[in-house]
Amino acid sequence: GKVCAKARVGLDQGEAAGKPKWLDQTLMPEGYVPPKATPETFAKLKQTGGLEARYRWSRQHPMAAYFADAAAMPALLRFDAAETGSSGWANTSFVLSCGNWVFAANALMNPWVHLETRHQNFSAIEEGAEVAVQMVVEDFFEKKGHQFADVRVNLFSAAGRAPLATIWQRAIYHLRS
Incomplete structure (x- = not known):
């Protein structure tokens, strides 16, 4: 086969000095229509957040069972609470999708x-958790x-503002003509 992507997974053995800090950002209004992604839009977002x-x-949640056979998931x-060790924690697909969703919701x-994603989890996201x-x-x-x-992109517990994960993403938002 052809290599289409590469992944590297590991445990950070150092102190969590890189934990994100909560920002007082405005909550996105329901039905918000973002501006078109342009250099001007990203300049404004860089300045104002x-x-x-x-x-x-x-x-x-639609991503709760991302395997064809949910029983095959870790x-x-x-x-399935009857299963010993079953926790219902958010999977990586949900965590990384939060990054995609907020990115696309801020600039059309x-x-x-x-193109590229790097991420680190700081805490499990439990069932029922609202994620900021x-x-x-x-x-x-x-x-x-x-x-x-x-x-x-930083994920926090909406209730306690504790950091849950951080994600760095690179994307092409406009292909050359």
Whole structure:
């Protein structure tokens, strides 16, 4: 086969000095229509910050069973309480999707190409948890006619503001003509 993507997974053995800090971002209003993704939009987002989005993790969430056979998922990600060790914690698909959703909700990108992701979890996301998702634009640039944006997305417990995860993403938001 052809290698289409690479992944590296590991445990951070150091102190969690890189834990994100809560920002007082404005909560995204229901029905919000984002501005079109342009260099001007990303410049403004870099200066003022993005709008915070909220998502709830539950067994009813469409990403709760991302395997064709939910029983094949690791026990800590399943919701079958009868199974020893079953926890119903949010899976990586949900965590990383929070990053995609808030990115696309702050700047209308159609189409966009997700190029790279780096992420770190700090705490499990339990069933019923409301997750506050905050985005900061770190960089935006043009290369070979493509428009790129780099964002940092931080997930927090909406109730206690404890950091849950951090995600760094790079995307092409406008393909060269």
